[in-house]
Amino acid sequence: MTQFYGKTKICYGENALETLEELAVKQAFIVTDPFMVKVGFIDHIKSHLNRGHIPYRLFDGVEPDPSLESVTKATRLFMESGADCVVALGGGSALDMAKAVVFFAHKARGGQKPLMVAIPTTSGTGSEVTAISVVTDKVNEVKIPLNDDLLIPDVAILDARFTRSLPPSVTGVTGMDVLTHAIEAYTSRRANSFTDIYAEQAVRYVFRYLLRAYTNGDDMEARRQMLLASCMAGMAFNNSGLGITHSIAHSLGGLFHVPHGLANAVVLPYVIRFNSFDAGVKYRELAAMLGLPAATVEEGVTSLVTAVRELNAAMNIPGRVGALKVEEAAYKANQQTIANNVLQDICTEGNPRKPSHDDICGLLEKIW
Ligand SMILES: NC(=O)c1ccc[n+]([C@@H]2O[C@H](COP(=O)([O-])OP(=O)(O)OC[C@H]3O[C@@H](n4cnc5c(N)ncnc54)[C@H](O)[C@@H]3O)[C@@H](O)[C@H]2O)c1
Numbered sequence: 103m104t105q106f107y108g109k110t111k112i113c114y115g116e117n118a119l120e121t122l123e124e125l126a127v128k129q130a131f132i133v134t135d136p137f138m139v140k141v142g143f144i145d146h147i148k149s150h151l152n153r154g155h156i157p158y159r160l161f162d163g164v165e166p167d168p169s170l171e172s173v174t175k176a177t178r179l180f181m182e183s184g185a186d187c188v189v190a191l192g193g194g195s196a197l198d199m200a201k202a203v204v205f206f207a208h209k210a211r212g213g214q215k216p217l218m219v220a221i222p223t224t225s226g227t228g229s230e231v232t233a234i235s236v237v238t239d240k241v242n243e244v245k246i247p248l249n250d251d252l253l254i255p256d257v258a259i260l261d262a263r264f265t266r267s268l269p270p271s272v273t274g275v276t277g278m279d280v281l282t283h284a285i286e287a288y289t290s291r292r293a294n295s296f297t298d299i300y301a302e303q304a305v306r307y308v309f310r311y312l313l314r315a316y317t318n319g320d321d322m323e324a325r326r327q328m329l330l331a332s333c334m335a336g337m338a339f340n341n342s343g344l345g346i347t348h349s350i351a352h353s354l355g356g357l358f359h360v361p362h363g364l365a366n367a368v369v370l371p372y373v374i375r376f377n378s379f380d381a382g383v384k385y386r387e388l389a390a391m392l393g394l395p396a397a398t399v400e401e402g403v404t405s406l407v408t409a410v411r412e413l414n415a416a417m418n419i420p421g422r423v424g425a426l427k428v429e430e431a432a433y434k435a436n437q438q439t440i441a442n443n444v445l446q447d448i449c450t451e452g453n454p455r456k457p458s459h460d461d462i463c464g465l466l467e468k469i470w
């Protein structure tokens with residue numbers, strides 16, 4: 103059986119934040135990071151909740167790549183607050199933390215699920231519509247992707263004004279996360295006609311608008327379209343799964359703290375090449391859709407790899423892992439661990455080519 107599931111009510115465009123005033127809830131628990139408080143973004147959320155006469159508690163302790171410890175702390179505070187709704191404002195880290203809180207609170211409250219509202223401030227993870235929450239075990243330096251339909255937010259509010267303050271470097275790498283979601287969703291073993299539609303549109307938007315948003319952060323058309331692309335790519339991969347670019351990025355993030363989008367951006371061209379025997383036809387379709395030379399499968403694959411590399415280069419993203427802040431000796435010493443992590447990662451299931459341990463080690467050599 104083939105399925106496509108989209109549960110989240112997606113509100114976007116002007117006045118989308120007014121959705122907060124109409125929530126049928128008794129009390130909200132806001133989950134965010136200190137930056138959102140410092141720049142006053144949180145005040146917009148508070149003011150809409152006030153207008154809707156919805157009392158709230160604030161948790162602003164989200165750190166990048168939320169840890170098991172901070173998820174536990176936030177869940178305890180949520181349970182004490184008695185709230186029946188979680189409103190998350192921030193990047194993938196804040197959204198994922200909030201989703202994990204909802205998951206554990208549901209279990210602790212005997213099956214009563216709090217309403218979950220996700221307001222992304224990066225155009226990257228698509229977490230506002232996905233069943234995934236990535237939590238980091240900081241003791242064992244490994245990322246744990248939770249995957250459960252309970253984690254899918256009920257409401258997503260897309261207001262591109264929150265993304266305007268993203269510095270070019272974060273705009274670039276989070277945008278490449280969107281592209282990786284879309285391309286891996288499109289070539290996944292579980293891709294279907296519905297996921298293809300979302301993935302294709304996300305790929306189009308990234309190539310049309312990411313460089314504009316990177317070059318001029320005040321280009322609000324580019325910001326709006328990138329936020330939609332991020333959400334669309336999320337809809338696609340939530341149904342189709344991803345591939346080994348993500349599996350490798352998870353391991354590089356857990357072991358060496360390479361930011362998620364940056365790891366994906368660097369690894370993606372190598373994985374396209376690695377998968378090209380099995381997924382070449384689909385890579386060629388994407389290249390043709392983008393108006394790139396694609397007379398043959400080989401030409402289409404090469405065009406797509408080149409286009410991804412050029413987009414990276416235009417945003418000052420290096421072409422290999424060796425150029426990142428990763429120590430060579432540690433990388434080499436951990437190669438077996440990374441390969442094992444990759445084989446066990448949930449995203450590897452979707453990869454169009456089934457990799458062996460040796461394949462992954464070979465790929466790790468190449469990406470260095
Ligand atoms: N749930 C999913 O489906 C999914 C998918 C991919 C990645 N992830 C996870 O999401 C996390 C990465 O999320 P991310 O890339 O959105 O980054 P992030 O949430 O970690 O934020 C990165 C930094 O950018 C800052 N920031 C966020 N929004 C900003 C804005 N508008 N202006 C200025 N600064 C801003 C944050 O304060 C933080 O310091 C990782 O933990 C990754 O594993 C989850």
Ligand SMILES: [Fe+2]
Nearest residue numbers: 227279283362
């Ligand atoms: Fe991602």
